[in-house]
Amino acid sequence: MSDLSTTYLGLELRNPIVVGSSGLSNSPKKVEACARAGAGAVVLKSIFEEEINEELQKIARANAWYPEAADYVRSYGRQNAVSHYLDLIYKSKDLVEIPVIASIHCVSPGAWTEFASRADKAGADAIELNVFMLPTDTDLGPSDYDKIHIDILQDVKSKVDVPVCMKIGTHFSSLARMAMILSHYGADGLVLFNRFLRMDIDIDDLSLVPGNPFSVPAETLVPLRWVSLLSKSINCDIVGTTGIHSWKEVVKHLLAGASAVQICSCLYQNGVEHIGKLLSGVENWMDDKGFGSIDQFRGKLARKAERKATAWERVQYMKEE
Numbered sequence: 175m176s177d178l179s180t181t182y183l184g185l186e187l188r189n190p191i192v193v194g195s196s197g198l199s200n201s202p203k204k205v206e207a208c209a210r211a212g213a214g215a216v217v218l219k220s221i222f223e224e225e226i227n228e229e230l231q232k233i234a235r236a237n238a239w240y241p242e243a244a245d246y247v248r249s250y251g252r253q254n255a256v257s258h259y260l261d262l263i264y265k266s267k268d269l270v271e272i273p274v275i276a277s278i279h280c281v282s283p284g285a286w287t288e289f290a291s292r293a294d295k296a297g298a299d300a301i302e303l304n305v306f307m308l309p310t311d312t313d314l315g316p317s318d319y320d321k322i323h324i325d326i327l328q329d330v331k332s333k334v335d336v337p338v339c340m341k342i343g344t345h346f347s348s349l350a351r352m353a354m355i356l357s358h359y360g361a362d363g364l365v366l367f368n369r370f371l372r373m374d375i376d377i378d379d380l381s382l383v384p385g386n387p388f389s390v391p392a393e394t395l396v397p398l399r400w401v402s403l404l405s406k407s408i409n410c411d412i413v414g415t416t417g418i419h420s421w422k423e424v425v426k427h428l429l430a431g432a433s434a435v436q437i438c439s440c441l442y443q444n445g446v447e448h449i450g451k452l453l454s455g456v457e458n459w460m461d462d463k464g465f466g467s468i469d470q471f472r473g474k475l476a477r478k479a480e481r482k483a484t485a486w487e488r489v490q491y492m493k494e495e
């Protein structure tokens with residue numbers, strides 16, 4: 175039997191299949207279902223920076239009246255997002271043996287980062303920061319966007335003991351350099367990439383409409399390239415995500431050097447039991463190829479330097495008729 179175990183963010187995973195942050199992990203029961211289906215780890219549904227800030231503002235307002243009011247606001251929140259989220263961490267941890275990663279959806283540094291230490295104390299094994307930022311503001315330059323990512327990371331790192339990973343987009347002037355900088359500032363892992371919700375156009379209605387919320391396998395070629403480019407040159411774990419629907423994409427990301435993969439759309443479409451199919455597919459492939467463990471093939475197809483990669487691509491174009 176092949177050994178599918180791996181390490182991600184210093185955590186021992188029984189296999190590299192991580193359920194990505196989504197509605198699949200927004201309740202302890204669903205987290206338990208993912209674990210039962212064989213997941214190596216689960217990233218919880220994100221809490222949003224705005225939800226955390228809202229509670230902070232409530233406490234600040236209550237404090238302005240009298241201190242007891244602040245306590246009341248703190249203890250009040252069964253229905254408030256923060257206590258609900260801490261409960262989600264705590265109860266999920268109680269139900270499953272696999273690592274549970276908290277996720278924070280954010281766009282700016284600030285007071286909300288205090289929440290990360292509460293997530294740490296509630297038992298989260300790691301924190302994933304989903305910096306959800308499309309660089310559309312013409313008043314901000316590339317270094318401004320870079321700085322926001324770095325400031326968020328530094329703020330959160332200073333408040334927690336658990337590992338911190340960042341789920342990023344592709345929209346950087348220098349993606350490889352940014353990945354290196356984030357690892358330099360303490361990112362324990364980078365998740366490549368965020369899938370921004372697609373915008374589409376309804377040509378009958380002449381209106382903007384949301385695109386398909388679910389990915390297709392072809393989308394994985396973009397993160398796959400970057401996993402391959404960065405996994406050997408960046409000093410932190412790299413996770414591939416987006417468009418991983420079958421065991422073949424899992425194998426490709428591992429060959430490119432991923433520590434693990436995150437999946438979401440394929441579970442929405444096939445149910446969490448699909449994890450079992452992915453695992454047996456990877457296992458059969460490993461048996462066929464004679465690999466006894468993931469470390470025997472992980473990163474075999476990682477590329478070393480971006481410069482060579484560019485040269486390689488240019489040559490592919492030159493060869494075209």
Ligand SMILES: Cc1cc2nc3c(=O)[nH]c(=O)nc-3n(C[C@H](O)[C@H](O)[C@H](O)COP(=O)(O)O)c2cc1C
Pocket residue numbers: 194195196197219220277279304341367368369387388389390415416417418436437438439440
């Ligand atoms: C319905 C739905 C909800 C999602 N919610 C979150 C979220 O709260 N936080 C987050 O970081 N990503 C969220 N995602 C993005 C997924 O975690 C993942 O990055 C994305 O779907 C790409 O992976 P896939 O191709 O396997 O679907 C969501 C995706 C879907 C489809």
